[in-house]
Each structure stands twice: as C-alpha cells, then as structure tokens.
Amino acid sequence: MTDLKEMLGLALDDAPAAAHADAPLGVDGDLARGQRLLRRRTRGRMLGASAAVAAVAVAVAVPALTSGPNPKPAVAASQPATAGVSHSAAPADASHPAATGIRLVAYTGTQPPGYVVKVIPDNWVIQGSTPLALTIAPANAANKDPDYFLGKLVVTQESFDTSSAQGWTSARIPGHTAYYTVQDNTASLVIEQTPSRWLLVQAPTALHWTEQQEVQFGLGVTILSTAQEGKG
Amino acid sequence: MTELARDEEFSAFVLARRPELLRSACLLTAGDWHSAEDLVQTALAKLYVAWPRVRRTGTQVAYAWRILVNAHIDEVRRPRWRREHSVAAPPDTPDPGALAAFPDGLDGGAVRAALAALPPGMRAAVVLRHWADFDVEQTAQILGCSAGTVKSQTAKGIARLRELLGDAATPLPAANHRADNN
Numbered sequence: 001m002t003d004l005k006e007m008l009g010l011a012l013d014d015a016p017a018a019a020h021a022d023a024p025l026g027v028d029g030d031l032a033r034g035q036r037l038l039r040r041r042t043r044g045r046m047l048g049a050s051a052a053v054a055a056v057a058v059a060v061a062v063p064a065l066t067s068g069p070n071p072k073p074a075v076a077a078s079q080p081a082t083a084g085v086s087h088s089a090a091p092a093d094a095s096h097p098a099a100t101g102i103r104l105v106a107y108t109g110t111q112p113p114g115y116v117v118k119v120i121p122d123n124w125v126i127q128g129s130t131p132l133a134l135t136i137a138p139a140n141a142a143n144k145d146p147d148y149f150l151g152k153l154v155v156t157q158e159s160f161d162t163s164s165a166q167g168w169t170s171a172r173i174p175g176h177t178a179y180y181t182v183q184d185n186t187a188s189l190v191i192e193q194t195p196s197r198w199l200l201v202q203a204p205t206a207l208h209w210t211e212q213q214e215v216q217f218g219l220g221v222t223i224l225s226t227a228q229e230g231k232g
Numbered sequence: 233m234t235e236l237a238r239d240e241e242f243s244a245f246v247l248a249r250r251p252e253l254l255r256s257a258c259l260l261t262a263g264d265w266h267s268a269e270d271l272v273q274t275a276l277a278k279l280y281v282a283w284p285r286v287r288r289t290g291t292q293v294a295y296a297w298r299i300l301v302n303a304h305i306d307e308v309r310r311p312r313w314r315r316e317h318s319v320a321a322p323p324d325t326p327d328p329g330a331l332a333a334f335p336d337g338l339d340g341g342a343v344r345a346a347l348a349a350l351p352p353g354m355r356a357a358v359v360l361r362h363w364a365d366f367d368v369e370q371t372a373q374i375l376g377c378s379a380g381t382v383k384s385q386t387a388k389g390i391a392r393l394r395e396l397l398g399d400a401a402t403p404l405p406a407a408n409h410r411a412d413n414n
Contacts, residue, residue: 011262
C-alpha cells in the first residue's frame with residue numbers, strides 16, 4: 001500500500017459493488033430514466049405547477065359529443081368536435097380523408113378508475129390509470145408500466161399559464177380554448193376545462209395524428225373527480 | 233441539438249463514465265451498493281436533462297459529480313425514518329465500533345467502516361480529492377464551498393481515517409502526491 005488512493009481502493013476490492021461496476025453496461029436504463037425525467041420537466045415548465053388538487057369537469061365536452069346532431073358511427077376528424085363521436089365498434093374517424101394516422105375507435109372495455117374514455121387508437125389498450133395520469137399504449141408495447149410514458153398516449157390534468165404558451169398554436173375547438181404543439185416527438189394538446197384546469201393530451205408522433213385527430217381523442221376523455229393535477 | 237444526437241452523446245458518456253461514477257458513489261456511501269446505484273441513476277437522469285447546456289460548456293463530468301455528491305449529502309440529511317428500510321440481510325458495512333476487532337489488519341470492510349464514520353461532506357472531500365483526483369478548486373466547485381473548506385475538510389478526513397485505522401494501516405499520501413496546500 002503506497003498511498004491514500006490505494007487504501008480507498010481497498011474499500012471497493014471486496015465490496016459487492018465492485019463486480020457490478022465492472023459488469024457489461026447497458027445504457028438503456030439510464031437513457032430511459034433521463035428521457036422520462038426530461039419529459040416530466042418539459043411538461044412542468046410548459047404547464048406550470050399548481051399545488052391545488054381539484055376535480056375537473058372535462059365533461060363539458062361530453063354532452064356535445066354524445067348528443068350531437070349527427071348519429072353516424074363515424075365522425076370526420078376535421079369536423080367540429082361537437083359533431084358527435086361513435087360509441088360503436090366502428091372506426092371513429094375512418095371516413096375523413098385527412099385522417100392519416102392510426103384511426104380512433106370506440107372504446108368498449110372497462111373504464112379505468114378516475115377516467116371515462118370514449119375513443120382510443122385502434123389496437124391500443126389502456127395500460128392503467130392513476131390519480132395523476134391515464135396511460136394508453138399499443139397492445140404489443142414492450143413496456144407495460146403505466147408510469148412509463150415514452151411512446152405512449154398520456155392524459156393528465158394540469159394547470160396552465162397561457163403566457164407560457166410560446167410556440168403553441170391555438171387549436172380549433174368550438175367553445176373551448178385550446179393549444180397545440182409538437183416538440184421532441186410528442187404532440188401536446190391542452191384543452192381548457194375551467195379557467196384554471198386544463199386537460200393535457202400527450203401523443204407520440206408515431207401515431208401520425210393530425211391536430212384534429214388529437215382533439216377528437218382529447219374531447220373523448222373525461223377526468224373524474226378522483227384525478228389529481230399533475231406536476232412536472 | 234436533435235434528440236438523436238443528445239441520446240447518442242449521452243449514451244457514450246454513460247458507457248465511458250458510469251463504472252467510475254459507481255465506484256466513487258460506493259465510496260461516498262461507505263460501501264452501500266444499493267444507495268450508490270440509486271445515486272448514479274439519479275445523477276445520470278438529471279445529467280440527461282441538462283445535457284444540451286452542460287455540453288456547451290464542456291462540464292458534463294463536473295456536473296455529474298456535483299449531482300452525485302449533492303444527492304448523497306441530501307439523502308444523508310433526510311430524517312432517518314426515510315432512509316431506513318427493511319432488508320433481508322444485514323448491511324455489508326460493519327459498525328465503526330467494530331474496528332476495535334481489526335487493530336492489526338486493514339481490509340475493505342475496515343476501510344468502509346472508517347469512511348462511514350466520516351461526516352458526508354468530509355467523506356466527499358476525501359473521495360473527490362484522493363480517489364477521483366480532482367484538484368482543490370474543482371472539488372470546491374463540485375461541493376459548492378470554498379477552497380479553504382476543501383483543504384480543511386480533506387485534512388480532517390484523512391486524520392480521522394488515520395485515527396480509526398491506525399497510522400500503520402493508513403498510509404499518508406505518497407510524497408509526490410498532490411498536497412492540499414495547493
């Protein structure tokens with residue numbers, strides 16, 4: 001032993017960590033954790049954070065969705081969202097020529113706690129819901145963790161400061177204030193429910209949705225009073 | 233920078249630096265492998281978030297270390313009930329009081345026990361200076377303190393280790409090793 005560094009090295013020589021530290025590395029876990037943290041912080045920056053936990057009434061959109069004048073099972077994605085949404089198993093937007101992405105279909109499964117979902121992407125499933133988020137993913141998604149959001153469709157309740165909406169564009173939803181943006185492979189949509197409560201939809205661009213398709217999905221989700229506001 | 237470029241650069245950094253960060257974290261935690269892994273994961277996740285900024289200034293390594301050390305000190309300062317968990321087996325680190333049982337020998341367990349007896353900031357100063365080979369100024373930046381504090385904490389830490397392990401078992405830094413008066 002010749003110096004202090006060598007003495008410190010002794011602490012590692014027979015420590016369980018020594019073998020782990022020298023094991024072949026897989027960086028995927030670190031990368032995924034970083035991406036997840038970034039996603040959360042980005043969302044938090046954009047939407048701000050509020051300590052209040054409140055019930056939200058996304059249902060303001062639902063009566064229009066369910067009682068619109070057009071009873072057809074399919075709804076054109078670019079039509080006003082108040083035109084109605086199918087509750088049949090038929091594709092919800094198949095008739096619209098601009099609907100380029102994965103089509104929406106009526107959701108007929110068990111409703112997740114805290115949410116009411118009327119439409120989801122075809123061949124996607126609800127992975128789970130917490131008071132903070134509803135997570136929807138491809139049926140064959142490798143990651144089944146509902147708290148892991150990369151590549152998934154996520155709905156949360158947020159506070160939103162419109163002054164922080166730089167880079168967002170106004171989304172066309174009659175009767176609602178809404179903003180839309182695409183950043184880092186994620187298309188985000190916020191729809192005002194009350195002056196301080198917003199519904200946030202984060203959709204992966206892999207869905208190839210138009211803005212109106214995402215709007216149609218967002219208006220088909222109701223967050224019940226058990227949901228909590230997300231924070232970044 | 234693009235997301236792809238960020239991921240590639242970050243992955244390369246992890247491949248190159250993770251083993252050393254983990255070993256150092258293991259020293260910071262006095263041999264607690266699980267806490268060390270948690271610290272490294274926390275540090276790397278935060279580094280990924282800050283990547284575009286720190287790569288511009290070329291401070292990725294220092295930033296990762298700063299997060300690592302701060303996360304460790306924060307963890308230690310938390311109320312004990314939040315740090316204690318039920319485990320299937322006793323912890324690897326022996327109680328510092330058990331050092332009396334090893335008066336003539338020096339092995340990894342004894343060194344870990346001695347490290348565990350140091351306050352976290354003092355332990356970090358020793359590890360940064362004499363394991364990670366940061367100079368006084370770099371260590372001060374990482375710890376967020378003055379160079380004078382680094383010198384005093386390092387000196388006290390080494391003295392305490394020597395006291396715990398015995399002069400014969402704890403050698404002084406080699407004559408050509410960097411002294412803390414620089």
